[in-house]
Amino acid sequence: MTTKHLQDKDGLVSVTRRDLLKGTSALIIGVAVPPLATISSATAEASVVTRTLNPAQLDTWLAIAADGRVTGYWGKMDMGQGVDTAIAQIIAEELDIDVDIVDIIAGDSALCADQGGASGSTGVNLSGAAFRAAAAEARLVLLEKGSVELGVPLEQLTVSDGVVHRIGDRTQAISYAELVADRMFNEPISWNGRYGNSLALEGRAKPKDPQDYRVVGTSVRRKDIAGKILATTEFLHDVRVPGMLHGRMVRPDVAGARVVSVDEASVEHIPDVQVVVENDFVGVVAPSEWDAIRASKQLKVEWDDGDSGFPTTSDELFDWIRAAEPGESVVEENIGNVDAAFDGAARTIVAEFEWPFQSHARMAGAASVADVRDDAIVVWTDSQKPYDTGKGAKVLLETPINGRRKNAPDYSVRSIWKPGPGSYGRSDAGDGAMDAVLLSEAVGAPVRVQWMRNEGHAWDPKGPASVVTCRAAIDGSGNVAGYHFHIKGFSRADQNSRENAPSEVLAGHLIGHSNTPEWRMQTPAESYGFPNKRYSWDALAPLRQQASPLRTAHFRDPYGPEVHFASESFIDEMAFATETDPLEFRLGLVTDPRDAAVLEAAADLAGWEPHASARRRRDANGNYVGHGIAYATRNGSVNALVAEVEVDPNTGRLWVRRMFVGADHGLIINPFTLDRVIEGNLIQATSRTLFEEVKFNRKMVEISDWVSYPILEAADAPLEIKIRKINRPELDPRGAGEPTTRVVPAAIANAFFDATGVRVRRAPFTRERVKAALQSA
Amino acid sequence: MNKTFTITVDGVEHTLSADPTMPLLYALRNDLGKKGPKFGCGLAQCGACTVIHEGTAVRSCVFPVAAVTGNVRTLDGLGTADNPHPVQQAFIEEEAGQCEYCIGGWIMTATALLEKDPDRSDSEIREALAGLKCRCGTHMAILRAIKRAAGQMRS
Structure with missing residues (x-):
């Protein structure tokens, strides 16, 4: 592999692997550490580094610095759920070191092997298993080296806090740092030959028995949190590359509209603006971000009426x-x-359930910095799939179209993940990155793109x-x-x-x-x-094929809430049709004891009172109050939820007042963080259930901001969420990032039915729909 | 047409040249290198950009740089690792937030509220937080953190 030097006018800055390892005197690694390239003020990672990434080498996964700090090179990333901390716990556990000395570098295609990015709640269970194997193997290798250095047979050695010593005798001891300083492991490890989520490692060493765990299963605090709350962490949005320009996209008001003409003179008065047009891709680039925003608003583009959007509307x-x-x-x-x-x-019951299009609507629309020069691409992204962002950029720039890119270079590519606003599936992140790539290709300078609010809603x-x-x-x-x-x-x-x-x-x-x-x-x-x-x-098939604001893609727990809204509502309908309590009905049907256990846990927390019909209870204020239950599995995780709702018949407000969860995610790595991940699932899913719908007419989606696409706010957060976690040390850890999403809509719908005797079968359960449902009952 | 402005941010005076209509957010992020205030909507609908201006929480994404008259406090200047603001300390202890992109808005809004009077009921707190968005759905931890901070600040 050749190294690309992206020299810019501000000159080269020398950054080495050593610098990348946060100033520690890293030892490692027989890899080329070239001088670098573009560098942003706070972005040491911006240097172009080559590191031979061979999953069959232990050095690809772990490094130990001379000061004893351990770095894990993780081919996934944390989207705010503490998964990097969980990986650090797993590494610390197997290496017998303090978790505080473990650093995780994540999602940099030049530094970390591709483990699939953030995907399908697999961070802990799949990539965690790989690091468990790698760290266990590293410990064995270090014990073997220690055995040679100390002249003590391997079986008489153990490790305490990163120090290899004779069992029960610390006088003969040597630290990990001393054992590997200025050398690399240079040890093979078996892998299954598959990049991505399913990348698996297996060493000679046997990982620990879970009953010996002392770090895994404890509530280690998220390593990233203080820096973000103190505003010292560099987000994607803070990346600044020398010579970087600001880009903004220009979008039509009608889905499928095509460019007729672009009047570049309309923005001539804004300093140093460049207009980029290719087919229907229109963007502006300027040195000043505010100027780029102004230019994107003022650029006169004549669009045709295209093939006019959609064959139907959200109402129909x-x-x-x-x-x-x-x-x-x-x-x-x-x-x-x-x-x-x-x-x-003897009789049949039938019911239909409807779920609308929903928007990822991230806290901020897509952002990215891309630097396309000569034959190298560097892209900074908060995409969940940064490896694919890089590959996608390369294919995009090497595929001839519009008479362009016929002689495209064979680009080298590096993608660097940085934290951004929470992403829950295939959000707009990847789209924004490709916008930046095309703009940078066009202007020959690094370009930072930030989607405006309307884009984040309408075009994700x-x-x-x-x-x-x-x-x-x-x-x-x-x-x-x-x-x-x-x-x-x-x-x-x-x-x-x-x-x-x-x-x-x-x-x-x-x-x-x-x-x-x-x-x-x-x-x-x-x-x-x-x-x-x-x-x-x-x-x-899609309502429109090309460049559709309604193009679908994975959104947290893909089809989980939609499917289980219906199925778990209908389970209640079957229960009541057969005059059975909904909990009892489920317990009579589930065939896996884990499933029964979470149902019983949630019901117990909630103080579930059996009932075989809607109770229509009212509180002192005249509001209806009810309880509903739902349960579902997801890739080995099992959850049950009891929702307690309060319904104001005058305003139509449906408030989920309390939530009670029985949760089984296999082996628990970090109970404190797991609680918060579950809470996030529940609240986000409650928001989707009560508030979120993409309205659209035949021309365009009608959402462009938080007014046209409201989400849950603090006033509608529950009073209380209680979670009973069932730890299953005999199982692998199972994903927790999504599974509690899918139980929410039906639990709320079932509680609403218990409260009012009325079944809601169309999401979201807005105030208007609630009022209409109560009036028609 | 650009004009020259002198603004005080986190107690430090800065002089910059900007279009008077440019929102303060862009000065904070691009001219001053602040990381705390984030661009979320540019419409004062989400709060990610919130700063405290003369004791009041304002949305810097719609607050023109020309309108700055007093000290602007940002998340960056609120506290340090060694001496975090009680609200920051409480957010860290509760692990409030997930991606943390929005968190500055909640912290600055809560800071302005509690510094005026830390004796706040649950409903007063929820009311003061109206309009703030958290897409990760971490409202429960945020509310716990604000109540924890209020307790600290009362004592």
């Missing part, structure tokens, strides 16, 4: 979905004979809309003989979850690349032992 959407021709139909699960159960039913990828139909066959004895769940909606992957190709990003569409949507849907995840059960789906 669900009927449109019902009538639409599916692009793909799949029966996911078919147990017993569902049709026979319905044929023999969306969570898909759907209609679910549930049917139950009830036999003559009052039992559910057959159950059919069918979801029809938009595929959750018009854009894939990683911006690795021009087809997968907005900028790619705008310069003329075609969309390549995939068919991906979801059905319920639970262990209900219905004798006859069918789970099926119909996936619909």
